[in-house]
Amino acid sequence: METGKGQDMKVSCKQNNRERNKIELVTRNLTKSFGELRALDEVSIEVKSCITLIIGPNGSGKTTLINVITGFLGADKGRILFGEKEVTNLPPHDIFKQGIVRTFQTSQPLLKLTVLENLLIAEANYGESIIQSFKRNWLAKEEALVKKALSTLSFLGIEHMWNEPAMNLSGGQLRLLEIGRALMCQAKLIIMDEPIAGIAPDLSHSILKKIRELSGRGISFLIVEHRLDLVLGYVDRVYVMAGGRIVAEGRGKEVLENPRVVEVYLGDQG
Numbered sequence: 001m002e003t004g005k006g007q008d009m010k011v012s013c014k015q016n017n018r019e020r021n022k023i024e025l026v027t028r029n030l031t032k033s034f035g036e037l038r039a040l041d042e043v044s045i046e047v048k049s050c051i052t053l054i055i056g057p058n059g060s061g062k063t064t065l066i067n068v069i070t071g072f073l074g075a076d077k078g079r080i081l082f083g084e085k086e087v088t089n090l091p092p093h094d095i096f097k098q099g100i101v102r103t104f105q106t107s108q109p110l111l112k113l114t115v116l117e118n119l120l121i122a123e124a125n126y127g128e129s130i131i132q133s134f135k136r137n138w139l140a141k142e143e144a145l146v147k148k149a150l151s152t153l154s155f156l157g158i159e160h161m162w163n164e165p166a167m168n169l170s171g172g173q174l175r176l177l178e179i180g181r182a183l184m185c186q187a188k189l190i191i192m193d194e195p196i197a198g199i200a201p202d203l204s205h206s207i208l209k210k211i212r213e214l215s216g217r218g219i220s221f222l223i224v225e226h227r228l229d230l231v232l233g234y235v236d237r238v239y240v241m242a243g244g245r246i247v248a249e250g251r252g253k254e255v256l257e258n259p260r261v262v263e264v265y266l267g268d269q270g
Ligand SMILES: Nc1ncnc2c1ncn2[C@@H]1O[C@H](COP(=O)(O)OP(=O)(O)OP(=O)(O)O)[C@@H](O)[C@H]1O
Pocket: 034, 037, 039, 056, 057, 058, 059, 060, 061, 062, 063, 064, 065
């Protein structure tokens, strides 16, 4: 990994409180409708440089929020700021270039590539400047890139699989690979939709621990996850959505004590 950019996996750089409270991403009154349905209704959140979790019953607007933040859907109203920069309704590739990286399930063609190739491709996709510098000094660049990829795999604990087709990885290892691909893209904020869905508890805890460690090294996370029993112990801030609105917010497990949260979840079961 590159040194001095907060992503060197060998360097411990625990954040102080002020850094952890730095606001990375802000949404202000974000609104999105599908026909008559208001999927997002004046959603205002602050994602600080830590782990922020969004929870809520099915259909409450969590994925729509992620889609609008990452430019996959346009907002009807409202603003999104990343650092000082306005990113509202920018196309996905421009939002990606700002350092907001969304993880996706590894696609079918990528599953045929090796684990290492998956990381190298992620970095190569990062933008023209890298491709240009690659042309200028390709050997040194390639060496550095492979070193960075192997270091990332080692941090994630899947370095022994480097030469295996990604399709040979377990579900949990694939999630780690998705994180690895985001790290190769110099992500400042990683957005993950259900990172531990369908993963056994032991491996889920391993994934969440890695996320926690990365957060301590300056990478922010915005996570949507339904498995509250597993995830709540790892996050710093929780927003609860229902009917397209933020109905509660709090720190970790304490949010579940909020009567409004109990109400929306009980309503979901009924
Ligand atoms: N492309 C779309 N066209 C029409 N309606 C949509 C579209 N995408 C989402 N919706 C609707 O918007 C509402 C919010 O959906 P969204 O997927 O954001 O909820 P969610 O909280 O992510 O749900 P889940 O936890 O089940 O994934 C739902 O009523 C959904 O049916």
